[in-house]
Amino acid sequence: MEISLLIIFLLIGLFAGFMSGMFGIGGGTVRIPLLVLTGLPLLSAFAINFLVIPFSSLVGAVTQRKNISKEIVLYAIIGGVVGEVIGAYFVGFIPTLILAIIFVTLCIIIVFMINSKKIVPKTTQKIKPNKKNIFSSSFFVSFITGLRGGSGGQIFPALFKSLGMNTHKAIATSLTVSIFTAFGAIPIYWQRGNIIWHPALFVLIGSMIGARIGSKVSMKTKPKWLEIGLSALIIILATLTIYKAL
Secondary structure (H helix, E strand, O other), X not given: OOHHHHHHHHHXXXXXXXXXXXXXXXXXXXXXXXXXXXXXXXXXXHHHHHHHHHHHHHHHHHHOHHHOOOOOHHHHHHHHHHHHHHXXXXXXXXXXXXXXHHHHHHHHHHHHHHOHHHHOHHHHHHOOOOHHHHHHHHHHXXXXXXXXXOOHHHOHHHHHHHOOOOHHHHHHHHHHHHHHHHHHHHHHHHHHOOOOHXXXXXXXXXXXXXXXXXXXXXXXXXXXXXXXXXXXXXXXXXXXXXXXXX
């Protein structure tokens, strides 16, 4: 494989890792389309993304460990892993358009809830993160994103924020959960032979470096700007989903 292409994989990892550390996302929203643009098969892009997520998320979670919501993180992990495994197993079974409609609807709801303090402040005060809603929400999100070849980490931070967590805790908790949810899908893609190792290793190295830098920046960024960034990311993700489905 050409050195110039390996450098491109490194840069893809660096950029996706930065976004992961900054906003608590898994990074697949960035990594998968960029990997496909390099000429990799879609399933290989999915596989590399899942392989990278636990390591880049671990770097981010360790960096932001003081903000992890320890009371509910275990329930988010269990719900997320179960949903991801089931979703990854059934990739391709449900029509793309139906998945797109479900996913976009979910994104709209989450963006509304992120900004609900300004829209319906009294109702928002009643929403508190608890074991039941964290488990069920993590399961559903991971299942839907798993069906699309992605990880729940794409929207976990926005989801946790919408359920009443403060922004910095939502990001740190999302990174922690993403470590485990991605592991649930890796064996499935490994068994299928979808992992291409040279690109995977360079994307992995870049992602870990980027996650460290992004996490450092995130901790110094005001919650208001992180909320705006999360909302923008979810809107972009929903728009891309509609575009691909049509």
